Amino acid sequence: MSFSGFDNRGRGRGRGGPRGGEGGGRGGGGRGGGGDRGGGGGDRGFRGGRGGGGRGGRGGFAAPIQVFSDPNSIITPDANITKIEDDYMTSTAGIGALKLTASFPPRPGHGTLGQKLTVFTNYFELKSVQDLNLTRYNVEVSPQATGKKLKRVFELLLENPEFDGVASEFKSLIISRHPLNISDPYVTEIRYLPEGQDEPKTNAQVYRVRVVTPTTLAVSDMVNYLRATSNTSPVFAQKHEVIQGLNALMGHSANIRPNITSIGQNRHFTILPRDPSNSHPLGGGLESLRGFVQSVRAATGRMLINVNVSHGIFLQPGLLSNLYPQLGFGARHKLETKIKRIRVALTHLPGSKDKKTNLVIPRVKTIFGLASVNDGSGSPNPPRVSSFAAGPKDVKFWLSDVPLSAPKGTKPPTKKKQPSTTNLPNNAYVSVYDYFKHKYPKIVLNERNPVVNVGNRENPSYLPAEVCKVLEGQTIKRRLSPEQTKNLINFAVRLPAANAKSITTDGKVTLGHGDPNLSRFGVSVSAGLVTVPARQLPAPGVRYKNLAGKDFIVEPRDGSWNMRDIKFHTGSSIDPWTYLHIRSNRSGHRDIFDDQDLLSYTVKEFVKFLNRSGIKAAPPIRGPSGYFPALTMVDGDDYANDRQVRHLFTAMSQASAAARPKFVLVILPYNETAIYNSIKTAADTGSGIHTICVVGSKFGKEQGQPQYFGNISLKFNLKAGGINQTVDPKKLGIISEGKTMVVGIDVTHPSPGSKDDAPSVAAIVASVNHTLGQWPSDFKSQEGRKEMVAALEMMFLGRLTMWQKHNKNLPENILIYRDGVSEGQYQILLDTELPLIRRACAQKYPANQTKAGFPKISIVVCGKRHNTRFYPTTEQNADKNSNCRNGTVVDRGITEVRAWDFFLQAHTSLKGTARPCHYYVVLDEIFAGRSVKPPHKNNADALEDLTHNMCYLFGRATKGVSLCPPAYYADVLCTRTRCYMSEYFDPVESSSAPSVSSTGTSQVSMHNIQVHEAIKDSMYYI
Structure with a gap:
């Protein structure tokens, strides 16, 4: 198991870790910490930025800013690269409008908004000699071998003198500097010999190996293509093959050294000699090693190597x-x-x-x-x-x-x-x-x-x-416990300067950047990190109401703000509502609300807070017996607890109108995955009652209580149909016209620890008006680990119907933010999901609108599962946590000028190294041909600015978040669906297995996980 993403504690949300409360960390963590998306759960979302400005902040003394410096790096970005980018855009100006298809649109220009600055990025330049050609050979092994055995077969093959000096990824190919003096095909038989043995056993497995199809990889031709300043040159057809070959070459050194262990083909960890600073015990017999992940990337004017710190999970030797x-x-x-x-x-x-x-x-x-x-x-x-x-x-x-x-x-x-x-x-x-x-x-x-x-x-x-x-270096693939996750995060989260230093020192050694074999292949790696031009986009003012009900603008500071003495933009009503106090019989647990007077007082104070915030809330109602609902958890008996929860929520839903709550504040004794899953499943799918979970010790603690109450109120208002905040309509560009529906789509997959037949779940959310304050949703389960959304046509029809219900018409434009799609799947997305979207539209739009070209669709793929990071070059451009400042955008230096993409760090990371989001436009029918309005100078400005401003409209936070809200909300919905199917995603080992079809595909009944009619069109998933 390997992670390169535990470098940013943005209080995001979690997929597949222990849950409890309403916060969480993405991937492996719990619901109470460790994410990387900014502004999420826990009790941290309702506060300001740096003390002393705006609407208030934390104050206190900040740690000294640490800025990475490298004597081997040149601070000024390469002027030659900038010139190639500018010359290309000049030579192709206006040509984009002539493109016959809207897929993979050309870059409309580079962004111009914001304060210009320079940042380090975790890339090295991969230099090559002139006229460099490499030769690639495909390798076929039979009978089939995998993993370590396949690698060993390759090692035995390369011991033959014919293959002296070649490189390989030890899976399917060999790379040589010049054509080898072998026949085509070259066929040999290899008797399997384990490492360290002198002779094969008499009954050793014999593998037949064929080395076939020598192909020339024109590396220099690809570099020349990247340096071209016009689009007259044909598309370089070998791009994928050249990058694949260079990845094999760059990974060869780490793969052959016995003191390095690898996860996959590109994550490498030094296991001997052991370095205490790069290892950390996690508990439970596991440890984490700090290693490095690398990949070759094509960029304007050059080839680059992206290197990032990565953390693997291993058994302790x-x-x-x-x-x-x-x-x-x-x-x-x-x-x-x-x-x-x-x-x-x-x-x-x-x-x-x-x-x-x-x-x-x-x-x-x-x-x-x-x-x-x-x-x-x-x-x-x-x-x-x-x-x-x-x-x-x-x-x-x-x-x-x-x-x-x-x-x-x-x-x-x-x-x-x-x-x-x-x-x-x-x-x-x-x-x-x-x-x-x-x-x-x-x-x-x-x-x-x-x-x-x-x-x-x-x-x-x-x-x-x-x-x-x-033995050292044995990775594991199973879910970590909450304590192990906490230990991993504490080890992995480091300041950006520390990670950058590791990359330029330990990383270059582990990855073998100084390997003499590279020079024999005609390539070399730059000594220092690359610097690139960047810009810091200004944060938009955030709109609320003051206590008198008048419009009020809060100016964010360091990407965040607080709501002291102000109300939600549009309030709501949660009546009738009640609270549920859950106790626990866990030995040694002390419940703060054993003092019933304190519980009563805290609830009264919370009601006052809700009303001051703009939410109409009467005192909580009592149950039919006259008492507030309560139950006691049986420690360690998830089934008994689940029965209690289901029975209680069924009773609530069947009570008389006067005693039937629409909202329930659930007060938990502590964070507990199983009880959280039971509550959300019973309330969302069985009873149609909104629930907000809190931890009693935090809810009743006087210190920090306003912030905690505020965080809870954010969720109450969204679930009740309110709008927490807006921004100036001018900041939302085309969306402010009220004719554009914004859509977020994501898919969650089974994680380590899930059952083999666990499904994947596709989620969709969509706006209902120009304020972007409410995002109703839908979801469907599908075949496990399938990324493309199979039921998208039906799901999309529902979103169009919802827009039509709110606006009495259909949107002219549909802007889609699609999360979770890798680079290799961009074309698949256009080939599979786009036709389903168009079919849904064809069923809703009248013929005259369809003939007029409506709706116009643009699809932006957004992803954070990448390894690009940025580091400030000066203290002035660093935030208090030594990261680049919120609003940093990069669309030069490490991108390709022919594609329309950019990196945006919209948030302020609370801890660790901030991870920007990568946005890539795979389809554009909206922006192309539209006139650009000031202050924008091109459509790159328009999309970058719009995306950045939307990051201040994530309703569950009072801060800019790192992922555009449509995708973020879809991601949050994915997490909620995992609660409903916890038997698959969080199985209890002693539980009976679910039904499995003859094909091994999980038979998850959608009937069992349908959200109740009473809440399905709300933001129940928040």
């Missing part, structure tokens, strides 16, 4: 016996799952010496599982295992004169060496404990430690945990 308590010694079946397929070195047997390196290679085995009563049941003398996961005294194997059935690694010696085992019987059963006691008396075995099987079920081979040393 060391004796397995020492690891057992951390892995969870008590739950044996879970323990087996955690150690299955772990590679261990045998400490009781001597290793073999590698003839090439003269290094001693330990004997390595792979753990099949723990000893089981069914092991070797078909053998003549099957093992005797008293129970699953038995210890060494309770696992016995047959010890024979001719050791046919003795476990590998515990075989008795030959008769010449028999004296060392004279106290052991021959042709009899002997326990693992007794065998090691006599054969290796210095090794002390713990009779309680489960014995491991390093063979298989049919032919088991037993070893005690005390002789199994877990």
